[in-house]
Amino acid sequence: MARKYFGTDGIRGRANAAVLTPELAMKVGQAAGCHFLRGDHKHRVIIGKDTRLSGYMMETAMVAGFTSVGMDVILTGPLPTPAIAMLTREMRADLGVMISASHNAFPDNGIKLFGPDGLKLSDEDEEAIEALIASKMPLATGGDIGRARRIEDSRGRYIHAVKGSIGQDARFDGLKVVIDCANGAAYQVAPTAIWELGAKIFAVGVEPNGTNINDNVGSTALDAVKAKVIEEQADIGLALDGDADRLIVVDEKGETVDGDQLMALIATELAAAGKLKGGGVVATVMSNLGLERYLEKLGLPLVRTAVGDRYVLEAMRAGGYNLGGEQSGHMILLDHATTGDGTIAALQVLAALVRSDKKASELLHLFDPVPQLLKNVVYADGDPLAHADVKAAIAEGERALDGRGRLVIRKSGTEPKIRVMAEGDDAGEVERVVDAICDAVTKAAA
Template sequence: MTRKLFGTDGVRGTANTYPMTAEMALRIGAAVGRYFRRDAGGVHRVVIGKDTRLSGYMLESALTAGLTSTGMNVLLLGPVPTPAVGLLTRSMRADLGVMISASHNPAQDNGIKFFGPDGFKLSDQAEAEIEALIDAGVEPAQAANIGRAKRVDDARFRYGERVKSSLPRDLRLDGIKVVVDCANGAAHRAAPEVLWELGAEVIPMGVAPDGHNINRGCGSTAPQAAAAMVVAHGADVGICLDGDADRVIMIDETGAVADGDQLMALLASRWAVDDRLTGGALVATVMSNLGLERHLAGLGLRLERTAVGDRYVVERMREGGFNLGGEQSGHIVMTDYATTGDGLMAALHFLAAMVQSGQPASALARQFEPVPQLLKNVRFAAGKTPLDSGAVKAAIAGAEAELAGKGRLLIRKSGTEPLIRVMAECEDEGLLNRTVDDIVAAVEAAAI
């Protein structure tokens, strides 16, 4: 069974344009409500969180209408990080969790992500079955069985306590000055609160959402402003979250940026020494740097690669019994504590390493020397399929021949945006640039 509506991470698109319309959100809500409310008896509930996008109000209302029409009781969490939804779905014994967010995308986009009763994201099979229900239509519940909706006021605090509990009980952050960039997103209250409660001196930024400024010139996709703030304030470390706070980029005291690969390398090595890394492996995607793989091999550890998307990372972790994984983009998944990527939790574990080792951020954030990597994105017009072009296929074949034995090439269509991602790694930077540019030129010509 194939999926058309669902992408790499739920349903996503431009707000008020198919599929991110109120009408479609109502239909999705009804279908997913029917899917998880398989029997007529008992109490059925769903938790809904969102980030700070203006369109979140519209989609929240439409989803609530669809869900209650099938007899589901809805608990509205308000603005909370995506990992909070995974946590609270399970801890509040909900049948379903929903997060309204387009993550790192600009404010005009939005998305809908789903979590099963175990707090983990849905499988491809489940999403395909829900799509079939959307297409077929759903019979609403009888009038007496319509669900109720109410606000939950303490969701942010429940999440904050869970995040703090992932650290050793006696660990404090006293004396550490932290810049935290919340991307004007879902963690704009939770992240500064948690850091302050643990004793850190907190310099917050990106904490004034207005519905339009999420991820705009801030957060994990634009860490330059936070890096400048770290240097200007003489901070010890910087934390850059994205719009829904499921990913993080770290900044050391010099203003240097460390991606998810470096953070995973740090955690893997520390956990291995403490005999906490199950299976002797880290799970990451095909996007992670070859340098990470070589670094782990030097420590006697393995890198298990998956398709792009933290959902696929988590699926492999659960299949193999691994407890650490993530993405270069900053999704860090620690299944001992959480069911999905948690940017704030991962950042706290980096700060814990600073406290426990007595080393500065700069000594911890550069675990390995990356192999030169180049990633370029090409946007394509609606209805276009650039990767089917003969010229593009020829350019890719030529690049693969040139890189054979010298590096690697990855070409893929984004699952969340109309983009073709062209990535290559090679020690020879001249060859690296030439091969990527040749493919990009071919894709650009086929994309218009």
């Protein structure tokens, strides 16, 4: 069944325009509430958000939706996406909601849903909720209408949980850490957690005003954290995105360390300690071939999935793995969290740095990435990938890279873009392949 609202990571779009309106948010609340009204206990939902101006509007609309079908609502205020997943499970809620558009600019917003187990909903659940949105839903009346309340200790609960992910004796004394919170959901909890473990903190992106989330800060705009690392002569820089479910690292020289290098480090650490479950690592088709080759030398297979941390998690659970992630910085450590958690991943990296007694530049660059190029082509409508000339260009690219690289073509799940990625040992050939396919897509989309 084709889905109208849900993409690869919930519902996302321009807030108060086109699809993502308060009316839709209320209907999603009603539909999700009805779908999870199971059993005769009093049902409850946890709602968190990032720091976008539109978060107030979306939160209020969703409260109206959930309470109107008989669900009680617990509001946390700004918290990372993984914190909402954790609290949903910890507080025995029937459903968790994160209002966020992740790394997108502030005019956008989104709705992510978690089941009572703290896991993102399955395709089947999302399809059932979409079907309910289009139907007439039964409303609660009288004393059956839900209540809403705000809890004040949610930040403390989350900080305690993430600190527990590295053991009681771990300390970061003497470490100079720059942390960029993207003026987003982790602006309070991430610096506090790392400071409590003894590090000296230099914070960037911790002054949200409703409109500056991800604005030249965070994991998709690294100039600010790089500059601060050099200015303060810090040991390491950490950059989160708007909802803090992804992490990108900067070493003491100001060089970028992406999710693939972080997976290599964490896999190496876990394997050495005998704690890597499943005998390998799960990543998406976008992860660099260099990571795959590095893990092969350790005797660890790399299992690839479609793009999206939900698909990484599905493969992890199916195969018994406890480590997975994405090049973009989503790190899932299933022993500690049910979804990507940038703060937990950051603590693993800092703990490894302390244990190694090495500089970040020595520790964090474990393999040489294969030349990789990703370009995006915007299209208005239709299906450019179905065009004969595009198919021919893709086939020619696959022939050129056969045995020497990989080609990945996909539609974005959140934007009207075709993403063209190629990698191989010959950088020139990779560029020629990508440019030829992008040109074909551009002409087909015209």
